[in-house]
Amino acid sequence: MNQLTIAIIFYIFAAVTVLSAAFVVFSKNIIYSAFSLLFTFFGVAALYVFLSADFIAVTQVVVYVGGILVLLLFGVMFTNTIMQTELKADVLHVVPGVLLTLALIGGLLFAFYNASAAGSWMPGMMQLQGSVVERIGFETMSRYMLPFEMVSIVLLVALLGAAFLARYDKAHKKEH
Amino acid sequence: MLTEQLLSIGLNHFLTISAILFGLGMFAVMTRKNAIVILMGVELILNAANINFLTFSKYNGSMDGVMFSLFVIVLAAAEAAVALAIVINIFKTFKTVDVSRVDTMKE
Numbered sequence: 001m002n003q004l005t006i007a008i009i010f011y012i013f014a015a016v017t018v019l020s021a022a023f024v025v026f027s028k029n030i031i032y033s034a035f036s037l038l039f040t041f042f043g044v045a046a047l048y049v050f051l052s053a054d055f056i057a058v059t060q061v062v063v064y065v066g067g068i069l070v071l072l073l074f075g076v077m078f079t080n081t082i083m084q085t086e087l088k089a090d091v092l093h094v095v096p097g098v099l100l101t102l103a104l105i106g107g108l109l110f111a112f113y114n115a116s117a118a119g120s121w122m123p124g125m126m127q128l129q130g131s132v133v134e135r136i137g138f139e140t141m142s143r144y145m146l147p148f149e150m151v152s153i154v155l156l157v158a159l160l161g162a163a164f165l166a167r168y169d170k171a172h173k174k175e176h
Numbered sequence: 177m178l179t180e181q182l183l184s185i186g187l188n189h190f191l192t193i194s195a196i197l198f199g200l201g202m203f204a205v206m207t208r209k210n211a212i213v214i215l216m217g218v219e220l221i222l223n224a225a226n227i228n229f230l231t232f233s234k235y236n237g238s239m240d241g242v243m244f245s246l247f248v249i250v251l252a253a254a255e256a257a258v259a260l261a262i263v264i265n266i267f268k269t270f271k272t273v274d275v276s277r278v279d280t281m282k283e
Contacts (some may be wrong), residue, residue, distance in 0.1 A: 002283060005255050007183045013187070018196050022235055037216055040197075044223050047193065049228040053242050056249070060226075063249050066217060069257040075212050079267045092276060097207035111272065112191045130256030134190045136246070139239050141183035142251045147243075158254035165261035 010050055017043030030080065034073050041065050053134045190231040198224035211263045211273040217258065222252045 020039035027033045041064040048057035091097075115121055140148050197220050204217025226245045233241025267273050 003183055007185055010185045010189065014193050017193060018200075021197055021200045021220055024213075024220065025200045025208075030210060030213060033213055033216060038217070040220065040223070044197075044227065047227060048230055049188065051190065051227075051234045053230045053234070053245070056226075056230060056242060056245055059246065059249055064219070065222075066255055070214060071256055072212060072219075072258050075215075075263055078264060079212065079273045083252050085228075092209060093205045093207055097203055099197045102208065103205040104202055106196050108195035108198065109192060110187060112195065116188055121187070123235040124237045127238060128234045128242075132239070132242055135239055136242060139243050144243050147247060151247050155250055155254050158258050162254075162257035162261040165258070166264050 003166050010047075013043050013046040013050075030076050031073075034069065037072070038065060038069055041069065051133060052128045052130060054131050055136050077173065177216075181202070183269065187231060187235050189229055192283040194224040194231070197221075209274045209276050211266065211275050212260075214275065215259050215263070217255070222248060 005121045019045065020036045023036040024040060026063055027036065041060060045057040045060040045064075046056075048060060201217040201220030201224060204220065205214050208214055208217065227250050229241040229245040229248070231241075233239065233245075263273055266278055270278055272278075
C-alpha cells in the first residue's frame with residue numbers, strides 16, 4: 001500500500017473516533033451516548049492496528065466492546081426506566097467546562113508540537129514492525145511475570161467485590 | 177511541506193487524537209450529571225492514555241508501552257465493574273443516578 005492510501009484510511013478512522021467521542025460527550029440521550037461509544041472503541045482499535053499493536057487491538061474489541069460497553073449499557077437500562085422520558089442527562093457548568101477543555105487540549109497540543117519541533121523527542125532507530133503477539137508472549141512470561149500475576153489477582157478481587165456490592169442490598173435486608 | 181506532513185502519518189497525528197479524546201473525556205467528567213456518562217468519560221480518558229502508550233512504544237521500538245496498555249485495559253475492566261456496582265447501589269439508595277443530587281454527606 002502506498003502512503004496516500006494509508007493516510008486516507010488513517011484519517012477515516014481518526015474522524016470516526018473523534019466524532020463519535022464528541023457525540024458520546026455532547027449527546028443528550030444516554031442510550032445514544034452508549035451506542036456511540038461502540039464506534040469510538042472500534043476506531044481506537046483501528047488506530048492500535050496502525051501502531052502495529054494488533055494484539056492490543058483485538059483485546060480492545062473483546063474487552064471494551066464485549067465487556068465494558070455491555071456493562072455500561074446494562075447500567076443505563078438498569079438505572080433509567082425506558083418508559084419515562086427522563087433518559088435525558090443534564091449538564092452543569094458548561095461554559096467553564098468548555099473553556100477548561102479547550103485550554104487542556106490546546107495546552108497538550110502545544111506541549112506535544114513544541115517538543116517534537118524542538119527535537120526533544122524523535123522516532124527511534126528501531127520501530128515496532130509487524131505483529132507483536134510473539135513478543136508480548138515472551139515479555140509476559142519473563143520481565144512482566146509479576147505484574148501479570150498481580151493484575152490477575154486484582155481482577156479477581158475486583159470482580160468478586162463488584163458482584164458482592166451489586167447484591168449487597170438483598171443480603172442486608174435478610175439480616176434484619 | 178504541509179501536505180507532506182499531513183500525508184506521512186507519524187507521532188504527532190496519534191498524539192493529537194489522544195489529546196482530543198482526553199479533552200472530551202475530561203469534559204464529560206466535569207459537566208455531565210449522570211453517573212454513567214461520567215464513567216464513559218473515564219473510559220475515553222483511559223483510551224487516550226492507551227493511545228499515547230502505544231504511540232511512544234511504537235516509535236521507541238520497546239515493548240514497555242504495549243505491556244502497560246494491556247494492564248491498563250485489564251484495570252479498566254475492573255474499574256468499570258466496581259464503578260457500576262457502586263452506581264447501582266447509589267440508584268437503590270437515592271432512586272437517581274444524578275450525581276448533583278447525591279449530597280447526603282454535604283450537610
